[in-house]
Amino acid sequence: MRPAGGSPLIELKDVKVYFKKGSIFGKRKLIKALDGVSMKVDFKEKVAIVGETGSGKTTLGRVVVGLQRPTSGEVIAYFNGHPVNPYSLRGRARKEYFKNAGMVYQDPYSAIDPLMRVRDVLRIPLLYAGIKGEEAEKRIKEVMSRVSLSEEYLSYYVFQLSGGQRQRLVIARALLFNPKLLVADEPVSMLDASLKGDILDLLNSVNSDMGVSVLMVTHELAVAKVFAQRIHVLYLGKIMESASSEEFFSNPLHPYAQLLLAASPDLKHLKTIPEIPLKKVSEIPSSANIPPGCRFHTRCPFAFDKCIKEEPPLKEVKEGHEVACWLR
């Protein structure tokens, strides 16, 4: 698809995920969480998916780690070198295959049972995979040192750890099976400012030292900027813009991307609230009721007739920079 970059690790082709929402009154609704997403993550690449609540970014992360079967479309993974559609594998084989993808959750307070001991948090997943005894102990010590948690914490209960330490433990657990890919779903949004940098540094070193690709899902463009090499902007289940980090932040083309950038908190706006390019007071529509034409036209200050009637395709405007907008 894209000539630049390394070899792909996982590719999504026109992936759709629809949920049926039943109601005892009236019609059943179809929620289009992902509505035709194509993207890829290369070996050792750091990619960020940016979007608001309801954009489908978490669903996308779940598809990539094997927790959500797409309604249609294709997922091709190259975890072992050759292309495999992991969702075509059955039962055990699929589980085994997705050990190559680890998940880091948003809230370190609910992602691990506070009443478990740290050692058990790491030991039990290994036990399920049939790894025990010395081999298990070796792996546990490896991942603990990888995330800079000292071994004395192994005998602690999870509730005795601070928020930052818990997030380190969540990352350690995700690294247990030497994954090729980590999906980090808002890994720093629940953390205090002083810890965000630490956790981003840790994910960076996991990427550079272990060669693990990271797909980060976030609503904060600033986090994406300091972390990722490639940015995809997701809106109501579709990619609106996709570019390398430098290109995206120096030349954002989609009105939605420009809106998000203008609205991001920044230290340079002293005492001024920046103007944001947005059509009146409007919020993200429901994914059960996606506007026709360009799905952003209801909020876009530049929308014209064509935007209401026809959906713009994602097209390459420059090498490696794709935008779905009729203005480009």
Add this chain to the structure above:
Amino acid sequence: MMRIEGLKVYFSTPKGDVRAVDDVDLEVEKGEIIGLVGESGSGKSTLALAVMRLIYPPGRIAGGKIIFEGTDILSIPINEYVRRFRWKKIAMVFQASMNSFSPTFKIKDQFFETLKVHGYEGDYWERTKELLSTVNLDPSIADKYPHELSGGQKQRAFIALAIAMKPKLLIADEPTTALDVVTQIQILRLFKRLRDEEGISVLFITHDIALLSMITDRIYVMYSGKVVEGGTVEDVIKTPAHPYTAALINSIPTLDKTSVKGIPGSLPSLINPPKGCRFEPRCPVKLPVCSEKEPEMFGVGEKHHAACWRLAPNRA
């Protein structure tokens, strides 16, 4: 308008008192938007609850005064506080305000109840419509149930409810944390408009110093139950005097940065805080005196002060 002097709020636990707010001074003038920034556990929400007199056992006010328009609101009986101050002079928007509405009543019924309880004299329905349009909501949403509104709409509706009795001071505790960035900007603009048009002072509490820089006049930085720095937004953001403030500014990801630096270590225990400066264990520029004696507030400039031994005047 409001002056907090030496406020102490302690929570008793079997292990000893947790000093959530420990000797804090703070001032809010009329028509000012004041920012209070700190990480979780710094005591910023506890301070807000103390002003609302919502500290319940095991918590207690262990000392200090809160003087609001000449009255020490901590020394008057709670009934009098509720009658004269709560919601009428001082109102609060909570962090999860959007979940503060009862799901089983229509928005308008919840407005009517608030107006009734606080003794509003006038037409409830007119006032509700007026309030909703002040926060840019269509009055027709009054007939809806909370679950029919989006997060941003509920937050606006709650702000409308908070200003129902025309308070002089609005305390906003992390009012935008659960909202998207676009909605967040709109809510910020709303607070600014309330100040400009209605003359309401705002005490804006958040962990996001970048957010504060956009809307506040002055900023207080709290760390581990103490105010460590205070000053105008320009002074604090551009020339932070306390090492913690500087580290905090460096650690948040913003668009003008390409990398961020965390602050190593974690918050000290609030039961047995360090003897000297509370930031000393994590401080990159500590002095020998820092672990011995707690620093007092030193002036750095006009209206700019910080509690750091490096600023002591006799230290050359």
